[in-house]
Structure formats: structure tokens, C-alpha cells
Amino acid sequence: MSNRCSVCDSSEVIFYRRYSGEVFCRKCFLENIIDRVRATISKYELLKPFDKIAVAVSGGKDSLSLLRILEKIERDFPRASLVAVTIDEGIPEYRDEAVENAVRYSRSLGVPHYVYSFRELFGFSLTEVVESNVADAVGLQPCTICGVLRRKALTIAARKLGATVIATAHTLDDIVQTYFLNILRGDTRFTPIGIRREAEDVIPRVAPFRLIPEREIVLYAYISGIPFQTHDCPYVERSMRDSVRLFLTEYEEKFPGSLFSALSSFEKVFARSIQEDKRCRRCNEPTSRELCRACEIQETILEKMKR
Ligand SMILES: [Zn+2]
Numbered sequence: 001m002s003n004r005c006s007v008c009d010s011s012e013v014i015f016y017r018r019y020s021g022e023v024f025c026r027k028c029f030l031e032n033i034i035d036r037v038r039a040t041i042s043k044y045e046l047l048k049p050f051d052k053i054a055v056a057v058s059g060g061k062d063s064l065s066l067l068r069i070l071e072k073i074e075r076d077f078p079r080a081s082l083v084a085v086t087i088d089e090g091i092p093e094y095r096d097e098a099v100e101n102a103v104r105y106s107r108s109l110g111v112p113h114y115v116y117s118f119r120e121l122f123g124f125s126l127t128e129v130v131e132s133n134v135a136d137a138v139g140l141q142p143c144t145i146c147g148v149l150r151r152k153a154l155t156i157a158a159r160k161l162g163a164t165v166i167a168t169a170h171t172l173d174d175i176v177q178t179y180f181l182n183i184l185r186g187d188t189r190f191t192p193i194g195i196r197r198e199a200e201d202v203i204p205r206v207a208p209f210r211l212i213p214e215r216e217i218v219l220y221a222y223i224s225g226i227p228f229q230t231h232d233c234p235y236v237e238r239s240m241r242d243s244v245r246l247f248l249t250e251y252e253e254k255f256p257g258s259l260f261s262a263l264s265s266f267e268k269v270f271a272r273s274i275q276e277d278k279r280c281r282r283c284n285e286p287t288s289r290e291l292c293r294a295c296e297i298q299e300t301i302l303e304k305m306k307r
């Protein structure tokens with residue numbers, strides 16, 4: 001490994017990118033991440049010059065980094081606009097801290113910020129569902145309920161705000177993990193994550209970090225002074241994703257570049273298997289079922305809570 005920055009030859013290097021052999025100083029690393037996000041957006045045509053972009057800001061370091069980077073990139077597109085959206089699922093402390101970070105950081109960037117809660121959108125908070133044992137009664141992990149409903153909540157919020165696209169902070173690691181999780185659950189009907197697909201009356205979702213490894217976003221956030229959360233989600237240890245994450249992290253450590261190979265293999269397969277979307281009979285969002293998973297979960301929970 002060279003001890004000089006591959007871009008500017010500075011000797012104050014902070015990062016060695018194993019899968020490419022590049023070495024970076026602080027300044028060149030920050031610029032490189034922004035350039036790579038810009039390249040990802042243009043490679044997949046994720047954003048358009050007239051978009052009103054709803055950035056999903058959970059308040060964690062990944063989403064705050066995304067907001068910061070998109071705010072920089074979008075300065076070149078004066079007719080595009082950004083809004084930050086936080087979904088409050090109602091987990092005290094953990095989400096309260098995150099919402100506070102999101103509010104403060106959006107304000108510092110001059111980006112309008114909106115909060116929508118599970119309670120106002122669905123009629124219950126996640127904590128109520130877990131503590132009343134309804135989660136157990138419907139046989140679902142809190143993370144599953146939360147994941148499905150957050151996704152739905154974002155769609156509703158983006159619609160209310162008149163957004164033309166939703167941008168999420170899913171990284172290369174998140175996306176490859178999700179592909180593996182689908183395979184492990186025997187679900188092969190999944191579609192590419194974070195690539196813009198237009199359909200009538202649907203707000204497309206894009207992931208501008210889809211080619212950036214998680215650890216590089218963590219480093220970007222750290223050296224940009226983005227706040228890190230001190231509270232962990234109290235429900236996260238029950239997640240099956242953790243095992244997949246651990247496996248993939250170790251594998252990438254031993255064989256640098258594996259995450260990129262996995263992503264491209266999965267996407268070659270998708271190219272052959274994309275199906276026509278059906279629509280949910282209740283909310284009209286694309287789904288492979290009669291009733292989408294979000295509507296099914298919401299109805300089941302409300303039903304159980306009445307008793
Ligand atoms: Zn440099």
C-alpha cells in the first residue's frame with residue numbers, strides 16, 4: 001500500500017480502499033464519495049433535473065450523509081428541489097434522538113424537514129404494537145412490521161408533499177443483505193432495489209448510495225462531523241439481518257470486492273425476471289399480491305388491537 005494520496009499525492013492519508021487499491025487523504029476522500037454518488041445517479045439515471053426529491057432521513061448517519069451529499073449535488077440543478085422526511089414509528093429515546101438530529105441537521109443545510117408518525121398515518125405506534133403483545137400475536141418480528149410500514153409511510157408522506165421521487169440512504173451493504181435475505185426466505189419475486197422504475201401513479205424510489213460500501217459512508221459521516229446516534233433501537237437484536245450482515249462483512253474482509261460481485265450477479269438475474277406489477281386492492285401500490293404487505297399488516301394489527 002502506498003502512503004501517498006492517489007489523487008493529490010499528499011502524505012496525510014486516512015483511507016486505503018482495498019477493492020480498488022486507491023489511497024486517499026481526507027479532502028480527496030470526501031470529494032471522491034460525492035463524485036461516486038454523482039456517477040451512480042447518472043449511471044442509473046436516478047434523478048432528473050426537475051425532480052422534487054423527498055429524502056428519507058431517519059436521523060442516522062447514513063441518511064444525514066445522503067441529505068448533505070444530495071444538497072451539494074443538487075446545487076447544479078436549480079430547478080430540482082429537496083425536502084427531508086422523517087418517519088417517527090414511536091420508539092421513545094431512540095427515535096426522539098434521531099428526529100432531533102434530523103431536524104437540526106436539515107435546518108443547518110436549509111432543507112425543509114417534515115415528520116410523519118405511525119400514529120397519525122396508521123393509528124398505532126410501534127411500541128404500542130410490541131408492548132401490547134400484538135406483534136407476537138400476529139407472528140411478526142418488530143423489525144418486519146417496522147420495515148414494511150416505514151416504507152409505506154414514506155410513500156404516503158412523499159405523496160402529501162408532492163414529491164416526484166423518494167431517495168433512501170441504502171448502501172451497497174444494505175442492498176446486498178436484502179437480496180440475500182430474500183433468497184434465504186425463499187422469495188424470488190424481488191425486484192432491483194433503489195433503481196428508478198417509472199409506473200403510472202407510483203413515486204419511484206432511488207438509492208444513490210447503492211454502489212458505496214457502508215464503511216465508506218460511516219467514514220464520510222465521521223469526518224464530515226455528522227452526528228452519530230447514541231441510542232440503539234431496542235428491538236434490533238431480534239433481526240435475522242444481523243446474521244447475514246455478519247457473514248457478508250467477514251466475507252468482504254477476506255475477499256475485497258465481493259459485495260460488488262454479489263450486487264452485479266443479482267442484477268443480471270433480475271434483468272431476466274422482472275414481472276408486471278399487480279396493484280394492491282386497498283392502496284393501489286405495486287405488489288405481487290392482492291393486498292400489499294403493508295395493508296395486510298396494518299389491518300391485522302388494528303383488528304387485534306380492537307380486542
Ligand atoms: Zn488527496
Ligand SMILES: [Zn+2]
Nearest residue numbers: 280283292295
Ligand atoms: Zn396496500
